Amino acid sequence: MISGLDPTLLLWLNLVGVFVFGLSGGLAAVQARLDVFGVIVLSAVVAFTGGIVRDLLIGVPPETFRDWRYLAAAGAAGVVCFFAAPSIDRRQRGVQLFDAIGLGLFCVSGASKALDFGLGPVQAVLLGAITGIGGGMLRDVLLREVPTVLRQDLYAIPALVGGAVAVIAREAGSYSVWFPLLGAAVCFAVRMAGVHYKIEAPREPPRRRSSD
Amino acid sequence: MISGLDPTLLLWLNLVGVFVFGLSGGLAAVQARLDVFGVIVLSAVVAFTGGIVRDLLIGVPPETFRDWRYLAAAGAAGVVCFFAAPSIDRRQRGVQLFDAIGLGLFCVSGASKALDFGLGPVQAVLLGAITGIGGGMLRDVLLREVPTVLRQDLYAIPALVGGAVAVIAREAGSYSVWFPLLGAAVCFAVRMAGVHYKIEAPREPPRRRSSD
Amino acid sequence: MISGLDPTLLLWLNLVGVFVFGLSGGLAAVQARLDVFGVIVLSAVVAFTGGIVRDLLIGVPPETFRDWRYLAAAGAAGVVCFFAAPSIDRRQRGVQLFDAIGLGLFCVSGASKALDFGLGPVQAVLLGAITGIGGGMLRDVLLREVPTVLRQDLYAIPALVGGAVAVIAREAGSYSVWFPLLGAAVCFAVRMAGVHYKIEAPREPPRRRSSD
Known part of the structure; x- marks a missing residue:
């Protein structure tokens, strides 16, 4: 049924994506002061959500649980987070960084x-874009925050742009491994530029403050 | 496989349902002061959730992503919300109104x-009922509110009544387009009556206040 | 396709699991002072989530909605909760107790x-483990709490141990009904021991308090 992208590339995009999303979930859990199991569980939840949503929307059984490599990548991310976290100074930065890498890989x-x-x-x-956004959205909901994708500018846009690069290349007939990697890089760059320069999208102006 | 309701009617019920749920999500996002992308994302999330849950529970691939018309309806709702919102005075009313229309259409x-x-x-x-309730439930969770369906009386009931009208008519052998429309209207009317008259369902009486 | 565990046992594990998770959801709803419909809806949501997630991850249509017995078990749990709740003194205990029973049954x-x-x-x-954890996680999210599985020690671990007992027995060639029941009992016992003795898993030590 699959006759498209190089399967090895797709596997690696997914594996690294699972791992870095796992890091972003695990670091957020450490930051919220969860215990070791909470860290590993949140790590796994964030790592797997995007791919599960993708497969359910496409209409195929989620491949995550068929393949031990994804399980290993997610578990490794959780363990790494718990043990490495004390030595990481700027954790919020870490969550955002790994989230941006995962966003790029998963949207492609x-x-x-x-x-x-x-x-x-x-x-x-x-x-x-939904594949890329899903994991971080669930991470934020489980930690009782309004999801980044709703709050922060330039989160959905990079995911759409990154996916578009990969899709346009395919529609133009190219099955090269470079365009997906380019799409992931563009998504990552635009997202991190938005984080760094705090680019703000237009917001409805405050007309009057409600007391609620 | 489908040999039931008039496909054109089902398409329109869904399209209008997607659009009005999109409006309810988008208005709630404007109210929460999200930026333009947050508004469009929440709009799309609310618009699509019900139908995706429905198709997953039935066991078919979600049709939403197969059909550009649903995507167009959801996107239009998000854009409309962002640009029209400043001119809408009573936003909470708008969220509830569109939510009630969507509830009626989706339950049927x-x-x-x-x-x-x-x-x-x-x-x-x-x-x-789950199809009708799903979108609003996710909207409330993403904005960190306890879902309306859990807090407000007469939310699940109208969805069940509306669906029952459509199902009873079908079981009685009628494939008329009028009974589904009647079901949607009954659901909408009962829901709005509940909102308007603040009809309260029985609640377990407070026996003592806990300090927690 | 199914040629494994005794179907009657599997049915009963699921039925009792649906009922007790329904109780845990319903009691949590009573505690949060939701009205009668909110209680029944949360009861049903918690009762069904685990099984639905399980079937979606396996890649089969969720069986819950095909079988009236599950619907009856979930509905009964909601009704029981609403009417019996005033006579239950220690509700938090009730939520945890039923949650632990459900965790054991569903993980197996x-x-x-x-x-x-x-x-x-x-x-x-x-x-x-995901089947066992799913319902309680959604219950906590809908009531705006950080899920127990992330906060409390010894929640994911018992679910993994219970499932492992059942799986190891099967891999060793036994289709006896006793190993799944043993797995469920072990999961329940470990979970309740964790609750009772407040066993704490290691947590990253506080190095400095942030002002946030």
């Missing part, structure tokens, strides 16, 4: 897998 | 699709 | 069903 892998299963290009870009 | 379309795929009548009514 | 039934559908033993244990 999600979009590519969607194309492989016959979805249209617009749908593939959207599905890629 | 969910129940009808469940029947089409061979679920029993009780299951179909429940699945219709 | 989830792991067994995963084996039946051809997943590997490690995947089956993990899927069992």
Whole structure:
């Protein structure tokens, strides 16, 4: 059924994506002062959510639980977080950094897998973005924060742009491994630029303050 | 496989449902002072959740991402919300109003699709209610509120009644387009009556206040 | 396709699991002072989540909505909670107790069903744990609490141990009904021991207090 992107590339995009999203979940858990099991559980939840949502939306059984390599990557991320966290100074920075890498990898892998299963290009870009956004959204909900994707500017946009790079290349006939990697890099760069320069998207102006 | 309700009716029920749930999500996002992308993302999340949950529970791939018309309806709702919101005075009212319309449309379309795929009548009514409730529940969770369906009386009940009207008509052999529309209208009317008259369901009486 | 565990045992594990998770959700709703419909809705949500997640991850349509017995068990739990709650003194204890029973039953039934559908033993244990954890996690999120599985020690561990007992027995060739029951009992015992003795897992030591 899959006859698209180089399977080895797709596997690695997913594996590294699972690992870095696991790091972002684990660091957020350390920051929230969860115990070692809480860290590993949140790490795994964040690592797996994106891929599970992607596969459910495409309509295939989630591959995560079929393949021990994903399980190993997520577990390793949780363990690394718990033991390495005390030596990391700026944790919020770490969460954002790994989240941005994962966003880039997952938006590209999600979009590519969607194309492989016959979805249209617009749908593939959207599905890629959802794949990238899902893990971080659940991380924030479980820690009782309003999800970053709703609060922060330039979170959904880089995911859409990164997926679009990969999809446009495929639609143009290229199965090169470079365009997905380019898409992931563009997504990461735009996202980190937004974090760094605190780029703000337009917001409805405050007309009057409600007492609520 | 589908041999039930008029497909055109089902499409329109879903399209209008996606659009009005998108409006309810987008208005709630404007109210929470999210930026333009947050508004569009929440709009899309609320618009799509019900239908995705419905299709996953039935066991078919979610149709949302197969069909550009749903994507267009959800995107339009987000854009409309961001630009029209400043001119809307009573936003909470708007969220509730569009939510109630969406609840009516989705409980009927969910129940009808469940029947089409061979679920029993009780299951179909429940699945219709879940379809209607899902979007608003996720909207409230993402904005860190206890979901309306848990707090407010007469939220689940109208969804069950609306779905029941559609299911009973089908079980009685009618494939008329009027009964689903009647079900949606009954659901909407009961829900809005509950909002307007603040009808309260019995609650366990406070016996003593705990200090926690 | 299913050729594994005694189907009657699996049905009963699931039915009792659905009922006790329904009790835990309903009691938590009573505690949060939701009205009668809120109690029944939260009861049903908690009762069904685990099994739905399990079936989606395995890649089969969720069986919950195909079988009226699960619906009856969940509905009964909600009604029992609303009417019996005033006579229950220590509600938090009740939520934890029923949650622990459900955790034991679902981690075993989830792991067994995963084996039946051809997943590997490690995947089956993990899927069992997710089945057990899912319902309580959603209950906590909907009531705006950080999920127990993230906060409390010895929540994920008992679920993994219970599932492992069932899986190891199956891998050793035994289809006896006793090992799954043993797994559920071990999970319940470890979980309740953790609750009772407030066993604490290691936590990253506080190095300096941040002002945030």
